[in-house]
Amino acid sequence: MLITNVETVPGSKIIQHLGLVQGSTVRAKHVGKDILSGLKNIVGGELKAYTELLQDAREEATSRMIEQAQSIGANAITNVRFATSSITAGAAELFVYGTAVIVEEEQN
Amino acid sequence: MYIPYDIVAIIVFLMLGYGFGQLAEKKHYRSIKQRENQHKEILVFSAKTPPSDWQIESAELVQGSVVVSVDYFKRFLFSLRNIFGGRVEAYESLIDRGRREAVLRMKEQAALSSSQSIFNVKFETSSISRGVSSALGSVEVFAYGTAVKTTPK
Numbered sequence: 001m002l003i004t005n006v007e008t009v010p011g012s013k014i015i016q017h018l019g020l021v022q023g024s025t026v027r028a029k030h031v032g033k034d035i036l037s038g039l040k041n042i043v044g045g046e047l048k049a050y051t052e053l054l055q056d057a058r059e060e061a062t063s064r065m066i067e068q069a070q071s072i073g074a075n076a077i078t079n080v081r082f083a084t085s086s087i088t089a090g091a092a093e094l095f096v097y098g099t100a101v102i103v104e105e106e107q108n
Numbered sequence: 109m110y111i112p113y114d115i116v117a118i119i120v121f122l123m124l125g126y127g128f129g130q131l132a133e134k135k136h137y138r139s140i141k142q143r144e145n146q147h148k149e150i151l152v153f154s155a156k157t158p159p160s161d162w163q164i165e166s167a168e169l170v171q172g173s174v175v176v177s178v179d180y181f182k183r184f185l186f187s188l189r190n191i192f193g194g195r196v197e198a199y200e201s202l203i204d205r206g207r208r209e210a211v212l213r214m215k216e217q218a219a220l221s222s223s224q225s226i227f228n229v230k231f232e233t234s235s236i237s238r239g240v241s242s243a244l245g246s247v248e249v250f251a252y253g254t255a256v257k258t259t260p261k
């Protein structure tokens with residue numbers, strides 16, 4: 001599965017559009033990790049637990065989008081966008097969407 | 109003798125925040141500069157598509173993200189600054205570190221597939237607040253784009 005965030009797949013030619021595909025996940029944080037992050041907040045710096053949490057959530061959303069694209073027979077997703085929204089204090093939704101297409105390699 | 113523990117705790121936090129915060133920031137900037145130098149041959153564009161005369165071999169989505177937090181001392185400085193308004197230098201360095209780190213992580217991912225350039229780079233910044241009472245403390249910076257691998261002519 002080729003994924004890009006531009007309108008085309010550079011190096012390939014789009015032969016068919018299959019419409020919008022999307023994936024999302026809602027994640028809440030772990031209490032223990034939250035307490036540790038609270039302590040880290042005093043000295044500042046990277047909060048690795050949160051970085052990992054959000055990165056995992058994005059991967060999950062992306063894999064759901066890929067599943068949806070595969071089920072309709074696409075081999076690439078173009079124009080991918082990410083969106084993050086906080087639903088309540090402590091939970092966030094990560095949403096990813098794009099256009100499913102069928103591409104073939106360009107002959108030069 | 110009466111000891112005001114809450115004030116003592118605040119002073120200890122301020123000192124810890126100042127000491128370790130400054131150290132951590134200097135260390136982070138050193139690492140950022142060193143890695144920026146290492147990946148300087150990967151070019152990052154906000155243009156949408158590569159020039160049409162490029163010979164493109166492959167393209168893929170790359171991303172980098174980081175959650176950074178400001179230290180207790182800087183948060184205190186901000187609460188003072190908030191009275192008079194103006195430039196908040198304490199938070200400028202926080203956002204700067206976050207953006208540069210996110211771009212670096214994106215570049216590191218592009219380097220894995222030996223891509224030479226990244227197109228259509230988008231940034232997303234979101235503040236991670238814990239309840240309404242706490243002021244802005246940590247931000248997530250997320251950068252993503254399309255890494256392009258070109259064949260040499």
